[in-house]
Amino acid sequence: MVKSPTTWYEFPFIPGLEEKARNIIFHVPISWSTVVAFIMSTIYGILYLKKKDIDYDLRSVSSASLGLLLCVLATVTGAIWAKFNWGSFWNWDPRQTSIFILLLIYGAYFVLRSAVEEEERRATLSSVYSIIAGVTVPFFIFVMPRIMSGLHPGSLGDEQGKGPVLEFKMATNMLMVFFGALIGFTVLYFWMYSLKVRQMRVERQLQQITDTQ
Amino acid sequence: MIAATAYHIFIKEFVSEFRTRYALNALLMFVVTTLSIILFSIGQESPSPDVLSGTLWIVIFFSAMSGLSRTFVAEEERGTSLTLRLLAHSSSVYIGKLIYNFILILVLSFIIAAAYLLFINEFSVKTYEIFWLTILLGSAGLASASTILAAIIAKANTKGTLFPVLAFPVLLPLLLTCINATKLATEGAFLTEALKEFQILLSFTIVMITTSMLVFDFVWKD
Numbered sequence: 001m002v003k004s005p006t007t008w009y010e011f012p013f014i015p016g017l018e019e020k021a022r023n024i025i026f027h028v029p030i031s032w033s034t035v036v037a038f039i040m041s042t043i044y045g046i047l048y049l050k051k052k053d054i055d056y057d058l059r060s061v062s063s064a065s066l067g068l069l070l071c072v073l074a075t076v077t078g079a080i081w082a083k084f085n086w087g088s089f090w091n092w093d094p095r096q097t098s099i100f101i102l103l104l105i106y107g108a109y110f111v112l113r114s115a116v117e118e119e120e121r122r123a124t125l126s127s128v129y130s131i132i133a134g135v136t137v138p139f140f141i142f143v144m145p146r147i148m149s150g151l152h153p154g155s156l157g158d159e160q161g162k163g164p165v166l167e168f169k170m171a172t173n174m175l176m177v178f179f180g181a182l183i184g185f186t187v188l189y190f191w192m193y194s195l196k197v198r199q200m201r202v203e204r205q206l207q208q209i210t211d212t213q
Numbered sequence: 214m215i216a217a218t219a220y221h222i223f224i225k226e227f228v229s230e231f232r233t234r235y236a237l238n239a240l241l242m243f244v245v246t247t248l249s250i251i252l253f254s255i256g257q258e259s260p261s262p263d264v265l266s267g268t269l270w271i272v273i274f275f276s277a278m279s280g281l282s283r284t285f286v287a288e289e290e291r292g293t294s295l296t297l298r299l300l301a302h303s304s305s306v307y308i309g310k311l312i313y314n315f316i317l318i319l320v321l322s323f324i325i326a327a328a329y330l331l332f333i334n335e336f337s338v339k340t341y342e343i344f345w346l347t348i349l350l351g352s353a354g355l356a357s358a359s360t361i362l363a364a365i366i367a368k369a370n371t372k373g374t375l376f377p378v379l380a381f382p383v384l385l386p387l388l389l390t391c392i393n394a395t396k397l398a399t400e401g402a403f404l405t406e407a408l409k410e411f412q413i414l415l416s417f418t419i420v421m422i423t424t425s426m427l428v429f430d431f432v433w434k435d
Contacts, residue, residue: 049431097389104382111378115369121435125365128428129379132361135424136383136417 025178027077029185030070031099037067037189038102041109042134045127057123058204060130061113062196066189068106075099105133215305222301222309226284236287240280244321247272248328255333262399265336269329270392273322273351274384278377280317281359284310285367294367298434307360307429311422314363315356322352339401347394347407350414354387357418361425364432387417 044060047053078096079089090096112129116122230237251268288294297306326348329336338344359380366375394410 049428101382101385104385108379108382111375112365112369115366115371115375117370121368124431124435125368128361128432129365131428132358132365132421132424133383135420136386139386 023077023081025181027074027081028178029182030077031074032182033185033189034067034070034074034102036186037063037070037193038106038134038137040193041067042130045130045134048123048127049131052120054119054123054204055201057119057127058200059193059197060123060127062193062200064106064109064130066193066196068103068110070189071099071103071106075103102137105137109133215302215308218301218305219308219312222297222306223312226310226313229287230283236280236283240276240321241324243279244272244276244325247275248325248332252332259335262336263396265329265333266392266395266399269325269336269395270351270388272325273318273355274388275377276321276325277318277355277359278380280321281314281356282363282366282372282376284313284360285363286372289367303430303433304426306433307364307426310363311356311360311425314360315353318355318359319349319352322348336399338398340398340404340407342404343394343398343402343407346411347391347398347414350411350418351387351391351394354391354414354418354421355384357421357425358383358387361421361429361432364429368432368435387414390414390417 041060041064044056044063048056048060075096078099082091082093082096083089086093109126109129113122113126116125251272285294288297326344330338362376362379362383366372366379369375390410390413394407394414397407397410
């Protein structure tokens with residue numbers, strides 16, 4: 001279907017997509033990382049409710065803030081792809097709608113946090129909200145875009161099946177770069193997350209010292 | 214015991230709201246104003262039934278946002294939430310307020326749907342079973358999600374504006390499904406064709422109620 005590249009550093013020339021296919025190397029790992037961040041935020045929320053250790057709440061906020069940043073990036077890279085391939089930046093395709101809802105959930109999470117002042121009550125309420133939002137998200141992100149017809153690869157009626165990632169339709173060169181990016185973005189996310197958690201712990205200790213003086 | 218207490222809390226909500234009717238009156242006025250705005254903006258145009266199905270659920274959604282947070286916010290304002298926490302089991306508080314919210318939004322959406330059918334000519338429903346079943350299940354879903362979110366925001370600072378912000382992402386799947394089902398009703402589809410939508414609505418309600426009952430304790434007792 002597509003001519004295999006001759007050397008290891010050559011990108012396969014896909015007629016119709018050409019250079020635009022590189023978007024997949026950014027868009028899919030970022031979207032994957034934002035869902036991971038959201039799931040981690042919900043799990044730490046549940047752990048906070050069980051153990052009442054404020055450290056879990058700090059971890060929940062750190063992963064949520066990184067998840068928000070990644071969600072914005074995923075929406076933007078997706079919109080750029082949509083402009084080049086489907087004609088307009090926004091189409092209300094089921095998967096575009098679901099990333100938009102994830103953006104709203106993150107936003108609502110932070111608005112809720114800013115509206116509560118006491119630390120423990122803030123942690124409890126935001127954990128409960130992330131659980132409530134967390135029960136609707138898997139349906140939206142994993143189930144609905146695949147059972148409804150839409151423009152995004154992997155929707156119902158897509159003649160390529162479940163999309164280029166799950167069906168392994170990419171040339172070996174591209175596959176290597178893609179998996180490298182997937183691992184790279186995930187590691188980058190975990191590194192930024194651990195930095196942010198440590199920063200928040202230090203900030204909290206500093207706050208406690210200045211409060212008691 | 215829990216069921217009996219829940220029933221009494223449900224009756225208490227009715228009694229306290231009907232004692233000084235200003236909140237219910239404000240809610241009805243909100244419904245009337247929103248319907249009038251929709252009717253004004255339609256004017257002489259004839260929008261398609263698809264657009265009208267969407268606007269129907271916009272009105273129902275915003276009426277829900279106005280009215281459904283009152284059960285918990287009013288408790289905090291009146292200072293009675295501490296007493297309620299002492300007197301009643303948290304599950305019965307949740308169930309009582311959930312049933313009250315459900316009846317409230319059911320009545321409101323019934324009024325809005327009836328107004329749409331009476332005053333807007335282009336909104337012609339061909340399969341009434343689908344339409345009324347959507348109103349029923351949609352109200353159940355709205356009430357189930359709104360009750361736990363109202364409990365959350367009652368403990369926060371900026372209660373009024375926070376409620377729609379928190380509720381919209383959670384209620385969006387429900388709204389989209391209701392709009393789709395209403396479109397099917399205006400197209401004259403058979404009852405079995407809307408089965409997928411009803412399954413989604415029912416499962417949304419059940420999942421929301423189950424999750425709420427699990428986490429309500431954490432919110433109610435701080």
